[in-house]
Amino acid sequence: MNLMGLFRSPQNELEKGGKEAEDQGIRNSCPKCGVQLPITDLQENLNVCSACGYHFRIGPRERIFFVCDEGSFQELDGELMSRDLLDFPGYDQKLRNAKLASREKEGVLCGTARIEGLDCAVFCMDPNFMMGSMGTIVGEKITRLFEHATQCSLPVVGFTVSGGARMQEGILSLMQMAKTSAALKKHSDAGNFYLTVLTDPTLGGITASFAMDGDVIMAEPGATIGFAGARVIEQTIRKKLPQGFQTAEFLLEHGFVDLIVPRSEQKQAIAYLLRLHGQSPREEAAQ
Amino acid sequence: MSAYDKVLLARAKDRPTGLSYINNIFSSFLELHGDRRFADDPAIVGGLATLDGMPVTVIAMEKGSDMKDKVRRNFGAPNPEGYRKALRLMKQAEKFHRPVVCFVDTSGAYCGLGAEERGQGQAIAENLMEMIGLKTPIVSILIGEGGSGGALALAVADQVWILENAVYSVISPEGCASILWKDPKRVKDAADCLRLTAQDMEELGVVEKVIPEDEACCGQIKESLSELLPQLLALPQDELLAKRYQRFRAF
Numbered sequence: 001m002n003l004m005g006l007f008r009s010p011q012n013e014l015e016k017g018g019k020e021a022e023d024q025g026i027r028n029s030c031p032k033c034g035v036q037l038p039i040t041d042l043q044e045n046l047n048v049c050s051a052c053g054y055h056f057r058i059g060p061r062e063r064i065f066f067v068c069d070e071g072s073f074q075e076l077d078g079e080l081m082s083r084d085l086l087d088f089p090g091y092d093q094k095l096r097n098a099k100l101a102s103r104e105k106e107g108v109l110c111g112t113a114r115i116e117g118l119d120c121a122v123f124c125m126d127p128n129f130m131m132g133s134m135g136t137i138v139g140e141k142i143t144r145l146f147e148h149a150t151q152c153s154l155p156v157v158g159f160t161v162s163g164g165a166r167m168q169e170g171i172l173s174l175m176q177m178a179k180t181s182a183a184l185k186k187h188s189d190a191g192n193f194y195l196t197v198l199t200d201p202t203l204g205g206i207t208a209s210f211a212m213d214g215d216v217i218m219a220e221p222g223a224t225i226g227f228a229g230a231r232v233i234e235q236t237i238r239k240k241l242p243q244g245f246q247t248a249e250f251l252l253e254h255g256f257v258d259l260i261v262p263r264s265e266q267k268q269a270i271a272y273l274l275r276l277h278g279q280s281p282r283e284e285a286a287q
Numbered sequence: 288m289s290a291y292d293k294v295l296l297a298r299a300k301d302r303p304t305g306l307s308y309i310n311n312i313f314s315s316f317l318e319l320h321g322d323r324r325f326a327d328d329p330a331i332v333g334g335l336a337t338l339d340g341m342p343v344t345v346i347a348m349e350k351g352s353d354m355k356d357k358v359r360r361n362f363g364a365p366n367p368e369g370y371r372k373a374l375r376l377m378k379q380a381e382k383f384h385r386p387v388v389c390f391v392d393t394s395g396a397y398c399g400l401g402a403e404e405r406g407q408g409q410a411i412a413e414n415l416m417e418m419i420g421l422k423t424p425i426v427s428i429l430i431g432e433g434g435s436g437g438a439l440a441l442a443v444a445d446q447v448w449i450l451e452n453a454v455y456s457v458i459s460p461e462g463c464a465s466i467l468w469k470d471p472k473r474v475k476d477a478a479d480c481l482r483l484t485a486q487d488m489e490e491l492g493v494v495e496k497v498i499p500e501d502e503a504c505c506g507q508i509k510e511s512l513s514e515l516l517p518q519l520l521a522l523p524q525d526e527l528l529a530k531r532y533q534r535f536r537a538f
Binding site for chain 2: 178188
């Protein structure tokens, strides 16, 4: 049993891990290179394929476990949940399924934490909750996090993973792009640091709002990042897209990402950036 | 009239486009070109004009008149440089403290190869963030199609108005139907579900005003702007920005 178990019970074979999984020889195949990876090895390797370096999509609590100091995460606004505001057919059921699939109440997890002893506010979007799509509650939680961080002069570290705005909330989802941008502008104007870490996939209304507004923009290797989805572009231009289009590496080459950092080095890189932007470890600050 | 009928009206080929509103409402429009970074995007026109003698920065999405013009203007689907030109003109307006009026009419930001290479998402993101803090009044008017983020990038404003047969939506009914039901034929259902008509916008508090589409349309926009812009210009800057923040914070 690893420490993930402290947060919640395992939801899939990948997370069960441990002796039991090893005994049963549970393996997961890498979607990129096809290699069969024993679950336990994969977990030890932060859910990165040891053969080709493919970064598996991970949920927000796992990410916080990898990046934040043990036990430092304090969740904020965890009780907020979406409602079917527009009587959109099937949305209630989708929300119920998303809650089961993610074991979370919404598509983003927000809170305060420490990274190598440095205080910060953190949000992590959830690929298992309707692919991290942004409706009013995702927008509200992120907005409140920026407002809290502005009030407490905290830097914000945001992990994005999202298909875009949530269409089941119609125009109200679109308005979240303006709302979150407004809150992060205030945070920025007050001189606070905002770091985004773009993970697979970051698309649509998220790319077109807070994902691209970071003072520093980090990306995970191989992550798909873009505005329009690949299929929509192919339909528009009636051509196949070139290999590697809309990857983190493509964005780096075109000047829209500052740096690509593998998962294993993220904690150190984030802590370095926080330190350079005026955060000092809590112990020192207390003296 | 069904929601989808409104979508068709908003897209109608003979519907007046951005430039016709500029020319009917303002005097002496002087077009200014280019984003100073890459190119001039003809899908967005912008420049200087006067309203009852008051200098105003006007920006409009323009779908084009005849076929040749429509092609040149990419049917009103802006590239990143269109949004960057708009932002340049807004910053210019801020410097000289003149109000900004935007006319929104696009099926969406262009989904092309070059648009992605040049940062379509980043261009829209920057507009949202800069417009919320722009230290001069902004009024945006949705005159036809309000296609998602590509429309919002000119619609973060102190007031947003919409013509009675214009629409505003997070996704096109076609896109919604094909994603949700894998059936592009269900566009009518999708249009109903998305709540995208001008009347929906008023009900959901997304717009301050619905403007009737009759002969008096441009006259009414002109009259309303002549009344509102001096009021917004007279507001202390902090108050103007606090109200704009609250306007979007409320969603």
